[in-house]
Amino acid sequence: MTARLLDGVAMGRAIRQEVAQDVARLAQVGIKPGLAVVLVGEDPASQVYVRSKGKACEEAGMHSVTIRLPATTTQAELLATIDKLNADPAIHGMLVQLPLPKAMNSEQVLRRIDPRKDVDGFHPENVGKLVTGDPTAFRPATPYGVQQMLIRSGVETKGAHAVIIGRSNIVGKPMANLLIQQGPGGDATVTVCHSRTRDLPAIARQADILIAAIGKAEFVTADMVRPGAVVIDVGINRVDDPTKEKGYRLCGDVAFEPVAAIASAITPVPGGVGPMTIAMLLKNTLQAAELTRAG
Numbered sequence: 001m002t003a004r005l006l007d008g009v010a011m012g013r014a015i016r017q018e019v020a021q022d023v024a025r026l027a028q029v030g031i032k033p034g035l036a037v038v039l040v041g042e043d044p045a046s047q048v049y050v051r052s053k054g055k056a057c058e059e060a061g062m063h064s065v066t067i068r069l070p071a072t073t074t075q076a077e078l079l080a081t082i083d084k085l086n087a088d089p090a091i092h093g094m095l096v097q098l099p100l101p102k103a104m105n106s107e108q109v110l111r112r113i114d115p116r117k118d119v120d121g122f123h124p125e126n127v128g129k130l131v132t133g134d135p136t137a138f139r140p141a142t143p144y145g146v147q148q149m150l151i152r153s154g155v156e157t158k159g160a161h162a163v164i165i166g167r168s169n170i171v172g173k174p175m176a177n178l179l180i181q182q183g184p185g186g187d188a189t190v191t192v193c194h195s196r197t198r199d200l201p202a203i204a205r206q207a208d209i210l211i212a213a214i215g216k217a218e219f220v221t222a223d224m225v226r227p228g229a230v231v232i233d234v235g236i237n238r239v240d241d242p243t244k245e246k247g248y249r250l251c252g253d254v255a256f257e258p259v260a261a262i263a264s265a266i267t268p269v270p271g272g273v274g275p276m277t278i279a280m281l282l283k284n285t286l287q288a289a290e291l292t293r294a295g
């Protein structure tokens with residue numbers, strides 16, 4: 001392996017410590033940032049994410065509430081839960097863990113969250129603010145975490161060609177919007193590839209910074225990567241592996257070994273973008289709490 005490993009665990013820990021210091025500072029003026037996470041149903045991966053979000057919150061000195069609702073919950077019941085959290089002064093930030101059960105209308109749910117508490121940044125008001133470069137936007141935690149990784153690792157985005165594979169509202173689109181803004185971690189030239197892109201490998205090979213957010217195990221192979229590129233792997237995929245106790249292993253959207261042999265820097269899975277996502281969620285919750293202080 002020749003690539004530098006971008007360590008999301010260490011970087012995420014550093015950010016969480018910074019947040020904890022700010023939480024202690026807010027405590028002096030009587031504010032304890034509070035995050036509510038709503039989980040509907042029993043998706044095993046979501047259960048893990050929700051648990052780690054709650055734990056990270058408490059470790060940073062924040063107030064944490066997890067609301068677990070059965071898969072049989074109606075749309076109206078979920079909306080009523082959101083209304084209650086919108087009105088709760090102890091809750092500064094909230095998120096509804098996605099994906100929601102298929103019968104639910106996710107759009108309507110996301111729009112019901114008070115934009116001032118929308119720490120996931122999925123409400124159209126925050127999406128609009130992100131696109132227009134308004135600094136009060138809540139930036140979606142995963143792409144925000146990727147941007148922080150690039151900044152803190154000294155990867156120059158200004159003038160770089162960043163190629164993003166994936167166009168979801170959660171990762172690909174906000175990632176593109178962050179990288180084209182002016183300022184640190186921005187000023188990049190961005191190309192977004194997706195499932196209808198013609199000759200994706202040829203475009204990926206033009207990237208100085210290649211970001212994979214596809215959800216397909218080891219999709220990005222070495223022939224899609226320009227030697228010396230920085231490769232960020234957002235994917236988290238479960239692959240059957242009978243040699244493991246759980247019967248599966250986690251891997252990213254990038255074929256790690258062969259790509260690490262030619263890239264200049266790469267994120268591992270696990271231990272890359274994942275821990276950054278949680279750190280940025282805490283940062284957003286802190287931002288929401290500070291907003292209430294500002295009035």
Ligand code: NAD
Binds near residue numbers: 274277
């Ligand atoms: P998604 O399924 O909503 O979107 C996947 C995108 O990949 C789509 O836009 C689609 O156009 C594109 N795509 C699919 N097949 C393709 C193909 N053959 N060629 C080109 N493009 C293709 O997924 P998502 O929510 O954006 O998540 C992507 C991955 O990132 C998943 O593995 C998910 O688990 C992971 N993820 C990780 C974190 C984290 O904290 N690390 C957070 C969110 C998502």
